[in-house]
Amino acid sequence: MSEIMIHRHTRLSIFMHWFNAFCWFALLLTGLGLIKNEELNPVGAWLPNLMRSLFGGGENLLMVHQYLGLVWAGIFLAYVLLRPRETWVFLKEVFTVSPASDMLWLAKMNLKMTLGRKGLQRFGLTPDLPPQGFYNFGQKVFAQASVVGGVVIVATGLTMFFSTIFMDNPEPAAWSRVIHYLTVGLVFAGLLVHIFMAAISREERPAFLSMFTGSVPEHYARHHHPLWFAQVSAEKEKDG
Ligand code: HEM
Known part of the structure; x- marks a missing residue:
């Protein structure tokens, strides 16, 4: 089937x-x-x-x-x-965190990826991760960095661009150059992890494919994003 x-x-x-x-x-x-x-x-x-x-x-x-x-x-x-509505839904999703369970998710995920399930047990932790919504906490952190980083990169880029045309004072452009460079470096560090998790990790393969097809298998949604799955199922039931 x-x-x-x-x-x-x-x-x-x-x-x-x-x-x-x-x-x-x-x-x-x-x-x-x-x-x-x-x-x-x-x-x-x-x-x-x-x-x-x-x-x-x-x-x-x-x-x-x-x-x-x-x-x-x-x-x-x-x-x-x-698309103000889609933008708002995306930003709300990405910037909404539940500190206690999300930090536990991050700690457990890191231990699981570095030491495996047995490693988690060695620390007295169970292998199950706190349930995640549409994005998991790792995806949220990178999305937050790329949104905030993107705004900083564009603002400093525009300052440098217009300073060559309108400004006599070289200071704003000099500061912008440093901030532009450092922000790109920080987002790029996150991007390496993003690409590893999204394109190389086998567990996340369905999410990678969804970036072409638009959909994920039900079992992936149920296991990796249970809070989102519950929401989708409830909406489906309501619509009959
Ligand atoms: C080869 C490069 C890249 C690959 C393979 C990749 C892969 C993916 C995948 C598979 C997802 C979907 C995750 C999901 O549905 O759970 C995703 C989402 C996302 N990626 Fe990337 N990505 C790449 C480059 C980038 C870059 C350069 C940025 C920004 C600096 C970025 C930012 C994001 C953000 C913000 C999301 C969440 C929003 C969305 O779903 O569109 N990605 N990426």
Whole structure:
């Protein structure tokens, strides 16, 4: 018998996610290409040299980075303005936490992934994790970082962009450059964990596939996101 599938992501949210991922990688590559200082560039001199030769010099590379950043921010702004309800539901979901059970979930999940079920028992803990909603606490933390980080990156990017046109004072652009660089670094650290959990971990494979198909198997929803599953089931029952 074929598995019952549960709707998880709309086509638009899937498009926004992959558009965001594409922009992140393109902005990361072009941004790192702009850092000529070898001591500051975590990947050394080869990437700036490669990117500059690909784009025909530093000025062109800066232009591509800036305009791609503007398109990225512009599309998200359009989404927020045209889909305020979906935006609100997403933000509410991501920023709502239950500190006691979520911290326990995080601690147990880390122990389970590093020491296995036996490791949990060694610490006197049961292998069951506190039930999670639409996103688990790990996904929420990364989503919070990417939303707040995204706003900081766009605000500092815009400050640098407009300071070259309108401002005589170089200080706001200098501060923005430092904050821009550090925020990208922090979100990127989370992104490595996000990609590992989403694309490499076998347990989360159904969620990965849902980022293309839009739905997950019922058993995955029941076991990984029981609070969300209960909500979906209650709505289904109400609708008859
Ligand atoms: C190769 C790169 C990436 C892969 C494989 C990936 C994978 C995924 C998957 C599978 C989900 C769905 C999780 C679920 O349904 O439970 C997801 C959600 C999410 N991802 Fe990614 N992701 C990538 C890049 C990024 C980037 C660059 C960002 C932002 C910096 C990002 C931010 C998010 C956020 C905020 C969510 C939750 C919102 C949503 O469902 O759209 N992801 N990702």
